[in-house]
Amino acid sequence: xxxxxxxxxxxxxxxxxxxxxxxxxxxxxxxxxxxxxxxxxxxxxxxxxxxxxxxxxxxxxxxxxxxxxxxxxxxxxxxxxxxxxxxxxxxxxxxxxxxxxxxxxxxxxxxxxxxxxxxxxxxxxxxxxxxxxxxxxxxxxxxxxxxxxxxxxxxxxxxxxxxxxxxxxxxxxxxxxxxxxxxxxxxxxxxxxxxxxxxxxxxxxxxxxxxxxxxxxxxxxxxxxxxxxxxxxxxxxxxxxxxxxxxxxxxxxxxxxxxxxxxxxxxxxxxxxxxxxxxxxxxxxxxxxxxxxxxxxxxxxxxxxxxxxxxxxxxxxxxxxxxxxxxxxxxxxxxxxxxxxxxxxxxxxxxxxxxxxxxxxxxxxxxxxxxxxxxxxxxxxxxxxxxxxxxxxxxxxxxxxxxxxxxxxxxxxxx
Numbered sequence: 444x445x446x447x448x449x450x451x452x453x454x455x456x457x458x459x460x461x462x463x464x465x466x467x468x469x470x471x472x473x474x475x476x477x478x479x480x481x482x483x484x485x486x487x488x489x490x491x492x493x494x495x496x497x498x499x500x501x502x503x504x505x506x507x508x509x510x511x512x513x514x515x516x517x518x519x520x521x522x523x524x525x526x527x528x529x530x531x532x533x534x535x536x537x538x539x540x541x542x543x544x545x546x547x548x549x550x551x552x553x554x555x556x557x558x559x560x561x562x563x564x565x566x567x568x569x570x571x572x573x574x575x576x577x578x579x580x581x582x583x584x585x586x587x588x589x590x591x592x593x594x595x596x597x598x599x600x601x602x603x604x605x606x607x608x609x610x611x612x613x614x615x616x617x618x619x620x621x622x623x624x625x626x627x628x629x630x631x632x633x634x635x636x637x638x639x640x641x642x643x644x645x646x647x648x649x650x651x652x653x654x655x656x657x658x659x660x661x662x663x664x665x666x667x668x669x670x671x672x673x674x675x676x677x678x679x680x681x682x683x684x685x686x687x688x689x690x691x692x693x694x695x696x697x698x699x700x701x702x703x704x705x706x707x708x709x710x711x712x713x714x715x716x717x718x719x720x721x722x723x724x725x726x727x728x729x730x731x732x733x734x735x736x737x738x739x740x741x742x743x744x745x746x747x748x749x750x751x752x753x754x755x756x757x758x759x760x761x762x763x764x765x766x767x768x769x770x771x772x773x774x775x776x777x778x779x780x781x782x783x784x785x786x787x788x789x790x791x792x793x794x795x796x797x798x799x800x801x802x803x804x805x806x807x808x809x810x811x812x813x814x815x816x817x818x819x820x821x822x823x824x825x826x827x828x829x830x831x832x833x834x835x836x837x838x839x840x841x842x843x844x845x846x847x848x849x850x851x852x853x854x855x856x857x858x
Contacts, residue, residue, distance in 0.1 A: 446621060447628055451638035453616030454559045454584035460614040461582040462556060466533040469580055472611035473529040476576060477522040479607040480600070484518045490599035491568065498566075498592055506696040506756045511566045511593055521572050524823045528576050531821070534840050535582045538849070549851040554844045556582040558640035562825065563629055563654060565646035566592035571600045573816070573823035574643075575618050579608065581843040584617045586639065588632055590646075591624040598622060633658040643826045643838075648753065663834060663842075665826040667753040668698030668781040670811045673770040673796070675787035676709035680717070682808060683786040687718055690784065690810040692725040696755045698827065699782050699814040703750060703760040705770045708734065711763045715739050719761075727757045734763035750777045767792045771799050778802060780829040782811040803829050803836040 444452075480487070491513040498508055534554045541551040560583045564570045571587055578585035589597040601620040609615050621628060633642060633654060642662045644654040654662055672690050674683045690701035706714055715738045722729055729742040730749050736742060742761075749760040750773075764770045767785070774783050784806035785796040793807045804814040814837060816824025821839030828834045834842035 446623055447631055447635070450586055450616075450619040450621060451559070451632075451635050454586050454619050455638050457614040457616035458556065458558045458582075458584040461584060461617060462535075464582060464613065466535075468612045469533065469582070470529045472579060472608040472613045473525055473576055475607035475611045476572075476604050477525040477529070479603045480518055480522045480525070480572065483603050484515055486603065487513055487518060487596060487599050488515070490595040491593075493595045494568075494593050503592070504756065507566060509694070510696040510755075511568070511596075513568060513596060517569070521569050524817050525572065525576050527817065527821075528580050528823055528840075531580070531840060533580060534844050539846070546855050547853060548855055551849045551851075552846050553849050554841075555847050557843055557845055559584045559586060559638060560825075560843065561586040561588070561632055561635070561639045561642045561660070563588045563632065563642070563644045563646070563650065565590040565650060567645075568593045568596035568600060570645055571597045571620065572604070574825050575601070575604055577823055577825045577838075577840060577843060579613065579617060581840050583640075583843055584619070586619045586621065586632070588621040588629055589624070594622065594624055629653075630657060633660065636660055641843075645826045647755075663826065663828050663838070664830040665828055667779050668700065668814075668827075669703070669751065669753045669777060669779040670699060670701045670782045670784075671703045671705055671770075671774050671778060672701045672784045672786065672811065673705040673764075673767070673774070674707060674710065674714060674718075675767060675770075675785055675789060675792050676707040677789040677792065678707075678710065678714075678786040679788060679808075680710065680714050683714065684718055684721055686784065686786055686808070686810050688721055688725060690812055691722065691759050692727055692757065693810075693812055695727075695757050697812075698753070699811050700755070701759065701784070701811050702752065702754055703762065703773075703777070705773060706735065706761065706763050707767075707770070708763050708765050711735065712738055715761075715763075722759060725757070727759055729759055729761060731761040732763060735761045738763075753779070767795055771796060775799075775801050781827065782806070782814040784809065784811050803827065 537554045562574045639660045648667045719739045730745040782804040783802045816837040824837040
């Protein structure tokens with residue numbers, strides 16, 4: 444039996460036992476995981492160093508190396524995320540509605556686990572922890588398939604989590620990582636009907652496209668993040684400058700980083716020189732349209748393809764637009780329905796932007812970088828859904844549950 448099939452079978456068996464595991468036991472396991480990650484950080488860092496070295500030898504760009512890297516500080520932050528999940532209410536078993544029919548039947552709606560959740564992701568080892576603990580808290584077994592770039596880190600993290608969780612009473616087989624990172628194995632995971640109840644891809648456009656086109660198991664689409672910041676004609680320009688720099692340069696390799704800056708033509712003459720200089724000081728390459736270059740010429744020309752691009756790098760596209768309507772039209776044409784922001788003191792413009800921009804998260808006067816399960820108070824996230832069915836935006840605990848109807852009667856039969 445191959446590794447994928449063996450681990451999917453174990454996960455399915457564990458999922459049937461997880462429904463009987465108490466919240467107390469799950470929370471004890473989560474605390475054990477958080478402690479173990481910090482206590483055994485040296486193991487994780489040693490494994491991560493091997494991944495970093497391999498990535499450098501393969502010519503991986505710096506922004507992606509940052510996405511891959513783990514430090515003691517980052518591991519401590521990951522452990523804090525685990526503890527936040529522990530403190531959240533366990534949704535499993537919650538009866539969200541109960542009503543009585545004229546025939547006397549009492550009908551309720553109860554939250555239940557999905558069963559086995561699979562996640563295919565790329566070079567972000569923190570996802571291994573986020574996915575595992577969210578699944579554990581919601582009584583779901585997980586089958587994780589990370590990218591080859593982070594395989595040593597992922598194996599070390601999973602080994603530590605398994606030791607902690609199983610030692611606390613979680614059924615063996617609940618937490619699984621596929622060590623074979625080949626495309627063939629990923630393709631087979633997409634078709635493990637009967638074992639996988641939900642598949643969530645996390646990664647770039649190519650990975651998402653492959654899963655959407657090839658999966659036969661149910662999926663949640665988590666698209667790439669081509670995010671925009673629009674600086675309105677009635678914006679506080681000092682605020683706008685800080686938001687743009689944070690959204691683009693604070694961590695450009697992540698999906699909630701801004702890729703395009705839109706500037707209202709009425710304030711372009713005043714704002715563009717300041718924001719372009721600040722972007723350059725932060726080592727950001729600027730690709731701008733003619734109107735913007737007429738104001739500040741020492742930048743590259745932008746192309747149509749640029750407006751569609753999620754750079755994940757120190758690059759930003761810029762366009763000067765004539766008002767909020769043109770900004771909204773541009774965003775809805777080019778975005779990936781992830782996160783969009785307007786900077787404005789005009790209430791009507793803000794409400795128009797909130798109502799008409801089609802995205803999972805829409806901000807007024809704040810950076811797109813906040814689209815994150817931790818920042819939203821979910822403790823962690825298993826992905827950011829950009830579709831509209833079942834879940835949208837950062838997916839926390841409730842997004843990993845389904846419902847079943849429970850019905851109480853006293854002998855009713857249907858006539």
